[in-house]
Amino acid sequence: EDQVTQSPEALRLQEGESSSLNCSYTVSGLRGLFWYRQDPGKGPEFLFTLYSAGEEKEKERLKATLTKKESFLHITAPKPEDSATYLCAVRRVTGGGNKLTFGTGTQLKVEL
Amino acid sequence: DAGVTQSPTHLIKTRGQQVTLRCSPKSGHDTVSWYQQALGQGPQFIFQYYEEEERQRGNFPDRFSGHQFPNYSSELNVNALLLGDSALYLCASSLGTGGTNSEAFFGQGTRLTVV
Numbered sequence: 001e002d003q004v005t006q007s008p009e010a011l012r013l014q015e016g017e018s019s020s021l022n023c024s025y026t027v028s029g030l031r032g033l034f035w036y037r038q039d040p041g042k043g044p045e046f047l048f049t050l051y052s053a054g055e056e057k058e059k060e061r062l063k064a065t066l067t068k069k070e071s072f073l074h075i076t077a078p079k080p081e082d083s084a085t086y087l088c089a090v091r092r093v094t095g096g097g098n099k100l101t102f103g104t105g106t107q108l109k110v111e112l
Numbered sequence: 113d114a115g116v117t118q119s120p121t122h123l124i125k126t127r128g129q130q131v132t133l134r135c136s137p138k139s140g141h142d143t144v145s146w147y148q149q150a151l152g153q154g155p156q157f158i159f160q161y162y163e164e165e166e167r168q169r170g171n172f173p174d175r176f177s178g179h180q181f182p183n184y185s186s187e188l189n190v191n192a193l194l195l196g197d198s199a200l201y202l203c204a205s206s207l208g209t210g211g212t213n214s215e216a217f218f219g220q221g222t223r224l225t226v227v
Contacts, residue, residue, distance in 0.1 A: 004154075034215070034216070036218075041200070041221075041223070042220055042221065043116075043118075043202050043218035043219050043220045043221045044155070044202070044218045045218070046215055046216070046217055046218075049215055087154055087155075089154075089155075097160055097167055097168040098143055098145055098160055098168075098206050098208075098214070098216060099145070099157045099160065099168055099170070100145075100147075100155070100157065100204075100216060101157070102154030102155050102156075103154050104152070104153055104154045105154055
């Protein structure tokens, strides 16, 4: 059974205070690790896909990294508009189709 | 380019009733997956449709069924609604199944409330 654990559950930052979100995973053959941003009452918005250990991707103030057991989403100098829930998901190699297994998310609040 | 669209956005139903939710995938996508997201939880996979057939199913009872049409749009049907079916239902579209690394793009969801 694939498992995804995200920490912390909630994070409160001051504007400009950089931090990292963690996603630990257990999957039999990783075919991709996905990061999404979700605003309240909305559908998840795609951010990144990482495929192999050592890979990194960046988008504005966000940078995602991947190891064989976990992924980090680094947020540099966050702004209030970065406040959202960040979801991590994995897709397996065999028998997984396009199924994504999600964690419960990290709820980020960035304050002025 | 229209993204994934879902209808309706909100729905209130009574226990025991049946409901149908609809999804149009992103242009160029042929695979549709449905997820259920309870409050404070991550999305849970219900099933996936490709070439008008259910290809993969999560741990959901037979009360949950679906359909995919030739234009790739999809419906999710839930029979004999329970209070516990109240959730945000998400549709995700992607290209292909199994051997691709296609990103999944989500719609805005349908908020179902069962009373």
